[in-house]
Amino acid sequence: MTTPEWLKPGIYGALLGGAFVGIVGFSWGGWVTGSNAEKMASEMAEDRVIAALVPFCLDMSRTDEERIAKLATIREASSFRQRDAVMETGWTTMPGAEGPNRDLAQACIEGLDLDAS
Template sequence: MNTPEWLKPGIYGALMGAAFIGIVGFSWGGWMTGGGANKMANAMAHDEVIAALVPVCLDMSRTDNERVAKLAAIREAATYKRRDAVMATGWATVPGSDAPNRDLAKACIEGLKLDAS
């Protein structure tokens, strides 16, 4: 197919413009793929579920008969081992689950610090 000479600059301009718009849109325009949007939505949902479960963890800590001893053990643990200490208390185990949730334990530590002071 022979393209007229006067049409070639228009075709090149359209192709370069489309590439430029795509690059700018995905880089600075806030565009994203469906997979990226799905990943972001799952992360947001996970964070919201953990935030909703923190009161359950704090309530379990308040009603625990061994609260004082367990809080002392958590405070005595090194900073990087406090999450494991909260998991060992059972406060980070969601009702209906067999294993403690690491993210919930981390969020519960922050609530316990506020609750303990």
């Protein structure tokens, strides 16, 4: 099929316009693919769950009979090992979970008063 000469500029314009709109939309327009949106939603949900569980961790630390000794162990640990020390206390293991949660341990460190004597 032959395309009339008068129609070719319109076809080229539509193709270039579509490409331009796509590039601008994904670059500056805030458009995302479905998989990227799902990934962002999953990360946001996980962050919110961790934030909701921090009071649980802090409450576990307050009611622990060995709190003073465990806090001393956490304080003595280097800054990059404190998360592991908090995980070893058992304060970041949720009921029904197989093990401690690393992200919760990191968030719990911020809530613990490690600077107090």
